[in-house]
Amino acid sequence: MRRSSAYQSILRYTSSFIFLVLTTGEFDIRRQFFNTALLTASISAQTTAVEQIALNSNNSWLTVSTHDLTVLVQENITFEVILSGPLDKDISIRFVRQHEALVELYPHEFTISSSNPQNQTVNILGVRPGHLEITAGSVPNDSWIVNDLFVRVIVANSEIINYISLAFGWFYFLAWSISFYPQIYINFKRKSVVGLNLDFLAFNVVGFALYAVFNFGLYWIPEVQAEYNSRHPRSVNPVLLNDVVFAPNALLATILTVMQCFIYERGNQRVSTLASGILGLFFIFVLVTMILSVLNILHWLDFLYYCSYIKLIITMVKYIPQALINYRRKSTAGWSIGTVLMDFAGGAFSMLQMILNAYNYDDWISIFGDPTKFGLGLLSVIFDMLFILQHYVFYRTESNPPEKSSNGLYNGATGEYSSLVKHPKCNCESLSLK
Numbered sequence: 001m002r003r004s005s006a007y008q009s010i011l012r013y014t015s016s017f018i019f020l021v022l023t024t025g026e027f028d029i030r031r032q033f034f035n036t037a038l039l040t041a042s043i044s045a046q047t048t049a050v051e052q053i054a055l056n057s058n059n060s061w062l063t064v065s066t067h068d069l070t071v072l073v074q075e076n077i078t079f080e081v082i083l084s085g086p087l088d089k090d091i092s093i094r095f096v097r098q099h100e101a102l103v104e105l106y107p108h109e110f111t112i113s114s115s116n117p118q119n120q121t122v123n124i125l126g127v128r129p130g131h132l133e134i135t136a137g138s139v140p141n142d143s144w145i146v147n148d149l150f151v152r153v154i155v156a157n158s159e160i161i162n163y164i165s166l167a168f169g170w171f172y173f174l175a176w177s178i179s180f181y182p183q184i185y186i187n188f189k190r191k192s193v194v195g196l197n198l199d200f201l202a203f204n205v206v207g208f209a210l211y212a213v214f215n216f217g218l219y220w221i222p223e224v225q226a227e228y229n230s231r232h233p234r235s236v237n238p239v240l241l242n243d244v245v246f247a248p249n250a251l252l253a254t255i256l257t258v259m260q261c262f263i264y265e266r267g268n269q270r271v272s273t274l275a276s277g278i279l280g281l282f283f284i285f286v287l288v289t290m291i292l293s294v295l296n297i298l299h300w301l302d303f304l305y306y307c308s309y310i311k312l313i314i315t316m317v318k319y320i321p322q323a324l325i326n327y328r329r330k331s332t333a334g335w336s337i338g339t340v341l342m343d344f345a346g347g348a349f350s351m352l353q354m355i356l357n358a359y360n361y362d363d364w365i366s367i368f369g370d371p372t373k374f375g376l377g378l379l380s381v382i383f384d385m386l387f388i389l390q391h392y393v394f395y396r397t398e399s400n401p402p403e404k405s406s407n408g409l410y411n412g413a414t415g416e417y418s419s420l421v422k423h424p425k426c427n428c429e430s431l432s433l434k
Contacts, residue, residue: 061085062093062112062136063148070154070162071103071126079151080119087114092139093146095122098132102155105134126155129362154361161360165353172349175342177246180253182338187257192265195334199275199321201261204254206279207314210286210307212247215239217304227301275321282310315376319383323390332391340391344384351377 065080081093094109104125112120136149156162187193217224218239225237289306292298326332354377358364 061145068152073126078123082119083117087117089114094137096135102128102130102132129155129157156360165356168349168353172346175346179342183336186336187260193261194267197322197325198271202271203314203318207311208251210311214304214308215243215247219244224301326390331395337391340384340387347377347381
């Protein structure tokens with residue numbers, strides 16, 4: 001039986017609200033790189049493909065050559081209004097700017113004649129940096145005529161800043177993509193995972209698995225995409241190709257690290273009861289929501305939203321166990337500083353890109369108006385700084401202990417040193433813990 005309309009509305013509005021927060025958080029950080037690439041490309045070259053667009057626009061009598069444009073301040077760019085079928089009467093079109101001070105349009109309004117129908121070229125002049133949406137009304141006032149007649153416009157201060165932002169995007173995307181492998185290498189080199197907190201590893205496996213499910217669902221499944229478009233008309237799919245590529249890479253690297261835990265020495269380390277309990281609750285929640293989706297009580301898009309919320313929670317807490325074990329052991333041995341440095345570089349470049357974009361598009365509220373946008377990236381950087389201090393300052397002498405020394409041994413399983421003590425009475429030696 002389908003849920004009641006009231007229950008359905010509550011779930012949808014709750015999901016939409018949290019998703020707006022989420023998409024400005026962790027997922028937004030990775031999306032910025034590819035958004036910037038697309039925006040820069042739109043400045044350097046605009047291709048219309050008019051005939052193909054006309055064939056594809058079956059929901060509106062009029063469409064446009066592109067739905068997304070970037071223009072520089074005091075520069076011009078054009079798009080075409082395309083007629084996708086014959087007219088039986090004249091149609092008058094009038095554009096509506098979401099923020100009138102940001103751009104100027106020419107022509108602002110025009111008429112398409114039924115006796116001599118032609119596509120109309122529209123010029124956009126950038127006036128002030130910012131974001132806006134251009135929509136249209138028509139006479140006769142029928143929504144199906146202009147349903148597809150909209151353009152999302154970004155007005156930028158500088159093309160150079162666009163390219164710098166794009167470079168920063170490449171830097172942090174690559175840094176985050178390879179950040180998993182220094183830990184795998186150090187585990188292989190030491191033949192031990194002692195010092196790598198297994199709670200952190202368990203949280204990562206679950207988090208990246210749910211992240212992959214969310215990305216694959218929104219990127220590949222048409223039914224889910226249709227549901228998303230019905231809830232967020234004129235919005236761009238939040239999952240891009242880089243998300244789809246990054247998620248399995250992160251998941252496979254984390255699974256490989258888990259396999260190392262079964263092969264190499266791990267001492268008495270295990271996943272804590274607290275972490276097991278939290279992950280157990282997550283599993284039950286995912287299982288219940290999946291069953292509800294199978295039974296058509298819950299939409300699959302809502303199921304994907306809930307998976308993404310769990311990933312968000314995991315990102316907020318996963319670093320804490322590793323920081324605690326370093327503190328208790330007074331050592332970072334076994335915890336790869338290479339992974340930390342790559343993660344720190346990725347987080348730093350992502351925040352720098354956010355600041356550049358905020359200036360370039362006069363969108364400071366995207367950083368300071370919502371703490372989650374900066375918060376998740378900043379949280380990761382803060383933990384990385386703590387790990388760097390633990391490795392190079394607080395526990396510097398214990399960070400890379402030798403396996404053997406002239407006067408004793410280092411136990412990789414326990415993290416303890418032993419030294420040889422000579423007994424004068426029996427003239428023999430024994431190991432003593434330091």
